[in-house]
Amino acid sequence: MANQADHCASLVREADRDRYLATLFAPADRRAALFALYAFAIEIGRVRDVAREPMPGEIRLQWWREVLEGKRDGEAAAHPVASALMAGLKRHSIKPDRLVGIVDAHGFDLYDEPMGTLDDLDNYGVMTQSALLDVAIDILGGGGPEAMMVIRGAGIALTVTDSLVHLAKHVSRRQMFVPIEVLDRHGVNIDEVYAGKTSEALKNALAEMRRHARRQMIAARNDGAQVPLAILPALLPLALIGPTLKPMDRRGYEPFDVTPLSRLRRQWLIWRASRDPQRIFAV
Structure with a gap:
């Protein structure tokens, strides 16, 4: 078990350092389950990178569905992330099937079909990022109805921000997470984006996306005034959304050449938000 936990922590530290740092603020007896949950999210989120073709990707996703449904217990026991995930969920009385929707939603990633509407993107964010936040919050003890309202807006904002940060990566393999509805509204030629x-049309479309992310964060902030401090470690990475979006508002912003926040600044923003939780929702 120790080796599995170490494997998950190392994977999260390398692939999702923001959540790794945030998890260090969680009680020690909750960290292993959180690391396993986030390691699972990494495994699912990078299926297209690993599989490269839809069919092998679908096979990988199906394997994870069957793990969560208890149909691959022998194989799961030999897989460090699957084993640690199932053990963590059991320890905190969380039903594994709550994660099946995340697997299903990431089926979109395997194909080149563009995101259709803003509602489609919102639903994708709710099924992936919001669902992940929901389980993380339950591992931390649960946040009640107030937290349920927060995670919807937060998950959408995370998804929109990710689509802006990784635009160049996505279009290089002909993926389009910026909805066609938004591109059409601003007269963007999708072939030119690819x-x-x-x-200027593309920049205007992406500005609309930033406004949408900020509206979602404002909604999350308004709904999250009473969330318990115990769930803070699940929410701390949200503190990076505002600082990530702000440089995109400046003159000279290049959508295909986004400079990420430095590792040191990301660490400082998470620490600062841990001291002043209101900063989590500052956009």
């Missing part, structure tokens, strides 16, 4: 061409 070719990596920047235009």
Whole structure:
């Protein structure tokens, strides 16, 4: 078990350092389950990177579905992330099938079909990021109805921000998370986007996306005034959304050349939010 926990912590530290740092603020007896949950999210989120073709990707996702449904117990026991995940969920009395929706939603990642509407993107965010937050919060002891209201907006904001930060990566493999509805509204030629061409129309479309992310964060902030401090470690990475979006508002912003926040600044923003939780929702 120790080796499995160490494996998950190492994976999260390397692939999702923000959540790794945030988890260090959690009680020691909750960290292993959180690391296992986030390691699972990494495994699911990078299926396209690993599989490269839809069919192998679908097979990987199906394997995870069957793990969560208890149909692969022998194989899961030999897989460090699956084993640690199932043990962590059991320890905190969380039903594994709550994660099946995350697996299903990431089926979208395997194909080149563009995101259709803003509602489609919101639903994708709720099924992935919000669902992940929901389980993380329950591992931390649960946050009640107030937390349920927060995680919807927070999950959508995380998803929109990710689509902006990783636009170049996505279009390089002909993925489009920026909804066609938004691109059409601003007269964007999608073939030019796939070719990596920047235009004022594209910048206007992405500005709309940033406004949408901020509205979701404001809604989360308004609903989250009474959330218990115990669930703070699950929410701390949200403190990076505002600082990530702000440079995109500046003159000279290049959508295909987004400079990520430095590791040191990310660490400082998470620490600062741990001291002043209101900063989590500052956008």
